[in-house]
Amino acid sequence: MTGFIGDWHALAILFVAGVIPNQIWRMLGLWFGGGIDESSELLVWVRAVATAILAGIIAQIVVQPPGALASVPDWLRYGAVAAGFAVFMLTKRSIFAGVIAGEIVMLAGKTWLG
Template sequence: MSEFIGDWHALVVLLVAGFLPNEVWRMLGLWLGGGLDEGSEILVWVRAVATAILAGVIAQILVLPPGALASVPGPLRYGAVAVGLVVFIVARRSILLGVLAGEATMLIGKWALG
């Protein structure tokens, strides 16, 4: 069983330092935001800010790719994002299909380039 779990100390650290602190804020958000109307101005603003942050992170990863993604040529990275966006729109805003299409484009393109 220890081969399957590996270093259990790392799992405990991940749980204590990564998972639990985030869950406190999630539960607090659920408790405080439970009675808010989804169309209220504050939630529209929160969604806009969250979308802007996500767009910024994606743009940063595209322009200055970290780690192994830096070995993928720029046109392939941008093409994979474009394919994922098109599939997302065509598939009636399916995030799963858009991400899978972008990933498949990236993997096939990297494989074809060697």
């Protein structure tokens, strides 16, 4: 069994330090936010801010890529984003389909470039 999952102590520490604290906040959020109207102005604002932060992070990763992504040519990164967005729009806003399409373009481009 050790060969399959590795060191079980590391998995236990990961669970205790990573999963349990995160789940506590999720459950508290569900408990406190259960009665909030989803169309309220506060939640619309929170959703807009979260979307803007995510868009900024994605733009920063595409324009100034970190680590191994920096070795990918600009045209391939921008093409993968464009393909992912096009598939996202064509599939009635399926985030999963858009991400998969962008990944396929990125992997195909890196395979083609060698």
